[in-house]
Amino acid sequence: MQKPTVERAVMVLFFLFLVFTGLYFAKPFLVPLCFAGLFAMLFLPLCRRFERKGISRGVATLFCILILLSVVAGIVMLITWQVNDLTSDLGNVQQKAKELMKQVQDYISRTFGVGRAEQDKIIEEQSKNTNGAIAGMGSYLFGFLVDFILMLVYTFLFLHARNHLKKFILKLVPANATSTAEDAMTNIQKVTQQYLTGLSLMIVCLWILYSIGFSIVGLNNAFFFAILCGLLETVPFVGNLTGNSLAILMALTQGGGADMIIGILITYGLIQFFQTYLLEPLVVGAEVNINPLFTIIALVLGELIWGIPGMVLAIPLLAIVKIICDHIEPLKPYGFLIGSNKKKKKRFWQKK
Numbered sequence: 001m002q003k004p005t006v007e008r009a010v011m012v013l014f015f016l017f018l019v020f021t022g023l024y025f026a027k028p029f030l031v032p033l034c035f036a037g038l039f040a041m042l043f044l045p046l047c048r049r050f051e052r053k054g055i056s057r058g059v060a061t062l063f064c065i066l067i068l069l070s071v072v073a074g075i076v077m078l079i080t081w082q083v084n085d086l087t088s089d090l091g092n093v094q095q096k097a098k099e100l101m102k103q104v105q106d107y108i109s110r111t112f113g114v115g116r117a118e119q120d121k122i123i124e125e126q127s128k129n130t131n132g133a134i135a136g137m138g139s140y141l142f143g144f145l146v147d148f149i150l151m152l153v154y155t156f157l158f159l160h161a162r163n164h165l166k167k168f169i170l171k172l173v174p175a176n177a178t179s180t181a182e183d184a185m186t187n188i189q190k191v192t193q194q195y196l197t198g199l200s201l202m203i204v205c206l207w208i209l210y211s212i213g214f215s216i217v218g219l220n221n222a223f224f225f226a227i228l229c230g231l232l233e234t235v236p237f238v239g240n241l242t243g244n245s246l247a248i249l250m251a252l253t254q255g256g257g258a259d260m261i262i263g264i265l266i267t268y269g270l271i272q273f274f275q276t277y278l279l280e281p282l283v284v285g286a287e288v289n290i291n292p293l294f295t296i297i298a299l300v301l302g303e304l305i306w307g308i309p310g311m312v313l314a315i316p317l318l319a320i321v322k323i324i325c326d327h328i329e330p331l332k333p334y335g336f337l338i339g340s341n342k343k344k345k346k347r348f349w350q351k352k
Helices: 002-025 025-050 059-088 090-112 116-160 162-170 175-215 222-234 238-253 258-284 293-307 308-326 329-338
Strands: none
Touching: 002 025, 002 293, 025 059, 025 116, 025 175, 025 293, 059 116, 059 175, 059 222, 090 293, 116 162, 162 175, 175 222, 175 258, 175 308, 222 238, 238 258, 293 308
């Protein structure tokens, strides 16, 4: 009995290796496709509402794409407006950064015995690598623009051909499992819509809270860092830490003392408490019923396979996988393993 067991384990490991290798190399194709699928499910109720008012499916789908473009354009305009204010203080920031760098170099020289000349040599070598990274930024932005256009096209086609795609999926399952497949697709749509709408509302709330907190602390360009912290919330755990670390770095470069840094940390702690115990239960809810262990695993694997887009997609895609496992009898134990025992909580706008 040992040999078949070993052979089966090897086959499973080989299958997983092929899956993750395929996902890694198919990133340019799959990332915009996955984002398009999520946005299509998000705008599906709005598209149906337009159609019930007598608007053709093509025009209704086009309206949804225009709304998505308007939201993205509004966020870009907000960021651009704040970046312009940030660049107006760039001279002072650079001067403060140089003074801070000098203090850090003096501390390293006193503590570790590394002379200023050797430190300057290391910084010069690193700056060469930075110049190469900046040179590659143009190609990265071009690739991002291409992916964004592809995502819009895919979203339009998903919404327009949704009935055809649904019939195709139902043809893949046995006749006695049709109702189960329809129930799974309905749950996937519902969970995705509720997660994305709740996440969007929470980001707006975080913009307001961080703006108030950073302004009270006295951080320059408080609204810019509030927008940054809110948008980075799309990457769970890592995003908010990154945004607040950048805010602390900005406070140091603008000459803020220990009081400002402590104020930023207190703001971060209070908002995290407010977010965890009030915003998430009331606004996001527990629709994405994933336990913390597999949340971390999904984030790590998402970053390894697809980078930052993988971290953004990790949670909703894992929630979809869980729903699929819950509706397939042999996979139900895996759905139970991924899930959490927390009970779902109604949002404030839902009926009790």
